[in-house]
Amino acid sequence: MLDLVEIVHQLAERDIVMIKGEPYKLKNVVSATDGEVLKTRFILENIAQSEHVTIDVGISARVYKLN
Secondary structure: OHHHHHHHHHHHHOOEEEEOOEEEEEEEEEEEEOOOEEEEEEEEEEOOOOOOOEEEEEEEEEOOOOO
């Protein structure tokens, strides 16, 4: 889970992240919310390998206010 937090933080600053020593470029990102639930999905493509390994990540978070 900590690795995922680090990857999302890297994406907020730039469009290339390192995962286990391999560079991945942000290929696509989509976010949507209905006011309570935020869903984000991003596609990462390995740019160092000729096979172009792709990672599809989905994050869902409930947003609420404390009274």
